[in-house]
Amino acid sequence: MAAIETEGLVKVYRSRGNEVRALDGVDLEVQEGTILGLLGPNGAGKTTTVRILATLLHADEGRATVAGLDVARDAQAVRKLIGLSGQYAAVDENLTGRENLWMFGRLYRLSSGDARRRADELLGRFGLEDAADRVAKTYSGGMRRRLDLAGALVGRPRLLFLDEPTTGLDPRGRLGMWDVIRDQVREGTTLLLTTQYLEEADALADEIAVVDHGRIIARGTSDQLKAQVGGERIEVVVRNPEDLRRAVATLAPDGGSTCDRHTRRVTVAARGGAQELVEVVRRLGEAEIQVDDVGLRRPTLDDVFLELTGHAAEEAEGDEEDERDEELAA
């Protein structure tokens, strides 16, 4: 039996005459003890999916079960099995780390003593002992996230939902969070993780489902998804931005390249492998285009996303607006 199963989930948000179809028929299946990464840009429907599975939101259509229990009908039973840690660290700022965990423990119906022991254990595991008796308000972003995640683990959940656990963390905080998450799954917890970071899904998830506009547009292991996009690529970083246009014309006169102005990077498929790289270097030399970097690389999930949706996963401009839309809609 799958630990998480959804069938045709639809969720429509209505506000002031506006209709946003946040979920448009989501089918998912997560096997016990595995990590599914739900990957997509802001506003794709990741958070909505998690909220439905965590019994916070009712789907308009479709069915979702967690450990065989229907999330709408057996909500209270589902809550006993799950842990949720969201985008915004949901801890009480005016309580200390220890008090927060004790409170969650009590609300999971642990005895006061058990709740205290469980809090100590988690504080130790998440490196929060030194800050345990400080109010959470004084915590750094990374510490708050760890406390939030610890809160989700108090009840020893069989299933864990992590909604963008590392959004807003610095690189060190992110790596620390990954370690903690990996440890947890090693203990057998089933995990559904949402992320807009491709490398995060790549690093953590056994299987990845790519979401866009409320639909799952692809799923598979990281390698399977990469295989869908085809073989290796050649990447060229030009020194002068004004050379970008000429570089594109030189590398792919017939089109089929992608070009990132910000990083001055041009990418094309390398059907001929290393031999083609030699050819590219020669042509760039002839065209007298100065380069900072030339290389052959395996496709990344960025390429997957571009291939599947026709747009990049992280559109720097639309990003914040999408997020605001999502909040408005919600």
Added chain:
Amino acid sequence: MSTFAEAVSDGRVVAWRNLKRVPRIPELAIFAILQSIMFVLLFAFVFGGAIPLPGGGSYREYLMPGIYIQTLAFASITTAIGMADDMSKGLIDRFRSLPMARSAVLSGRTTADVVYNALILVVLMLSGLVVGWRVHGTFGDFVLAIVLMLMFTFTMSWIGVLLGLLVKTVEVAQQLGFLVIFPLTFVSNAFVPTESLPSILQPIAEWNPVSALVSATRDLFGNPNPFPSDSWPGEHALLLSFAWTIGLLVVFAPLAVRRYRSIER
């Protein structure tokens, strides 16, 4: 544990959490008290002289029960702000994802409010004694007045909870709170005899729950209470206070619980 015992236990944990905030953010309580003391000073020393009481009596003794009830009514704005804050910070989502009793988040908040406001009330009564307020009634009446006020703060807290759950931001909770509570406390007999109000406002002021509470507590404390002698609400203030307090609770508590159950942000 039975479902009821579980709900009580969860409610106690949430109440504990809400009371922890009092010493952690002392400004909250300090400003609540300072605001009330400001009203005492304003009315006792600035407006008081210009407000004649029909039938005479000490204006300051007349004023203090009004201040108590006003403070308890205003406390519901604090409740609304607290709920809106918990919602916006995602804490309510966390609670809703836990296998805890659904009622506990609200019942814990409102019982904590009763304890918190009882403390505020003690401080205010002591300040009242300083400016010349005295209790002339029996001990039994005094206790009854306290019970009535605590029931009132419980009811107002539920109204605050509902307001806080209905709005999405702390700022709106604050503004909406003032919009509801300000007229409620000022179109009443809390500071001026209702007879001095424009005739169109008089019936509203007389039937206002705040007036009933103020009147009843004045009577119980033995403070001057010049209500129009032929008015039904004036003569049945105690009965009306209990009716209002219980009536509003019976309406607003289930509405708040219903709202909480159907939160879908």
